[in-house]
Amino acid sequence: MHNSTVRYLILPGWQGSGPDHWQSHWQQLLPNAARVEQHNWFEPEPGAWISQLNQSIADTRGPVVLIAHSLGCITLAHWASQASSEQWAKVAGALLVAPADVERPGCPPALQGFAPISSTLLPFPSLLIGSSNDPAASPDRAQQLAAQWGSDYLQLEGAGHLNPKAGFTQWETGFAYLYQLQRQIERRHRQHA
Template sequence: MSNEHIRYLIVPGWQGSPAGHWQSHWQRSLAGSARVEQADWLAPRREDWVAELQRCIAADPRPTLLIAHSLGCITVAHWAAQAPAALLQRVRGALLVAPADVERDNCPAALRNFAAIPRRPLPFASLLVGSDSDAAASAARALEMAAHWGSEAHVLAGVGHINVASGHRRWEQGFEYLYRLQGMVAARDRLRA
């Protein structure tokens, strides 16, 4: 799968990803990028967010890599649990960064309708990057989600929620995980050939 044929689909989390967020930087940096734009970033409804993700995937026939952050990761898991096979095949992989644990006790009320978190393996390659200092999901919960989803997991030390508030504006280090994911996709392609 050559890079010029890949569509990178940015899947922001709650409140979206502002211009200074690494997802916005990546969208400007990666050729063939698009973003899922939700109608309501502040009061998300699971059904609406999943439907919009599906609409964005269906709108372009190219092989797609999802680049999700926080609640966007949970949206991807919900979508994959109910998506039609033809659209699932279009998604080649997902980079899942700082997934939000919507089942935690102190979860904001606006996000609780995204519980329960799907626990079935994702039908495409996935790599999850969590943090040992993320208020939205403990390292243990991130690893648990990765295990359920069949994702390769990496827990980073002291990086918070991997967003603007934790100092991650460009997050150049993150490209290493994107390239690793692309290598995983290429390895799967070779096995299927």
């Protein structure tokens, strides 16, 4: 993003994003980037995760762009459904990558407490990136979540869960989607100016 006052908040999913994850790489490269640190990455508790996200947004000065992966996307959706308009106003937009469908058959028990997934429309621009073969969310389900949240939707072919296991470590090409979100945010600002 061109505006140096924008802050980026990285929202990892279940088990966190290790040093080989693209989110960790982006955190090092993006100016003014920080990570939402959860107290327990392996036994996630929805209330605690939402509260930690809320606190991280409250502690961040200036407009915030959220960059969420997997369970981080679901946490963001739950937060948005509970947040006040003052809290929403701090968020410029959100990049939602490979959301984890916690309602799917065979979902790991540790994630099932995040069901049902919030279907509240996100009150800020968002872009959801799915994959044609993501084991955590089918293409149809990812597209459905994007529609519920009011997110623009892009599907990548054969990208798996967009994590290191699927070959996404630095994911430099992903910055193109972040810039696409930035253009969306700028268009919205011009419309409301």
